[in-house]
Amino acid sequence: MTFTVRSPASSANLGPGFDSLGLSVPLYTTLRVTPQDRTEVVPLGADLAGTPADESNYVYRAMALAARRAGRPLPPARVEIETDVPLARGLGSSAAALVAGIVAGNELLGRPLDDEAVLDVAAREEGHPDNVAPALFGGIVVATLDRLGTHYVRLDPPAHLGVTVLIPEFELSTSKARAVLPREYSRADTVHALSHAALLAAALAQGRLELLRHAMQDYVHQIWRAPLVPGLSDILEEAHLHGALGAALSGAGPTVLCFHDTRGPTAPLHRYLHGVMARSGLSGRVIDLPIDTVGTVVERAGNPA
Incomplete structure (x- = not known):
């Protein structure tokens, strides 16, 4: 059965919170994933023109990260990718793609990873948690990454x-x-x-x-x-x-x-x-x-x- 994963853009640092503080905003990377007997990767839209349409695509590689953490092979699927997150503009386009891919891979596997494990996989791949944490959880997130894990506190935005x-x-x-x-x-x-x-x-x-x-x-x-x-x-x-x-x-x-x-x-x-x-x-x-x-x-x- 087809499922959809939607991950938001994010703004990191917010000034002094370098590599540790960020928030999410409603611009999205969206994946439509359909299990089938062979893998297809289909970037859609002008913004993704020229991105790989095979297993080297960043989103598909993110899906494979979930399978690697779970210790299981990734089932084949058709993966359609769309985004309205501006690329290379400081709004977490790579983090949205990374989180969407890891969540999609985890979903395809039957959710062997909990949210904390998904965050840790994403933060270690990105090298810092300030974009991936708000992309995953929404709101405002303070997060750290160390050898013991990824630790975070999520805040609801203040009123107004x-x-x-x-x-x-x-x-x-x-x-x-x-x-x-x-x-x-x-x-x-x-x-x-x-x-x-x-x-x-x-x-x-x-x-x-x-x-x-x-x-x-x-x-x-x-x-x-x-x-x-x-x-x-x-x-x-x-x-x-x-x-x-x-x-x-x-x-x-x-x-x-x-x-x-x-x-x-x-x-x-x-x-x-x-x-x-x-x-x-x-x-x-x-x-x-x-x-x-x-x-x-x-x-x-x-x-x-």
């Missing part, structure tokens, strides 16, 4: 917290964005990162929206990546003057995330972000999104599985 994302029309690979980071940090920058990440997690947990602008300051990755994203420094400094509760580079970029209060207008923030793009000679989209609170969903015959 919305997201505005600026998605420029150019790609930025994670490898390029990581290459500019220093190998070592000073004690002062380390203390700054730890204290602000802790304040951000506490502010999100308690709904202290007024603290977000202060808590989202970061010296670990954003200042180093700013030259790769025209206008980023201006947005980090000025977005609060135009209605943002706080601003951050989304993942490795180039997307920029701003928090807003859903009780107020976002038109001034949109105008400001479009203006930054225009001054930088860029084009792109500015959209308001809620925070996805569901995470990855499996459906069979129209009903959640």
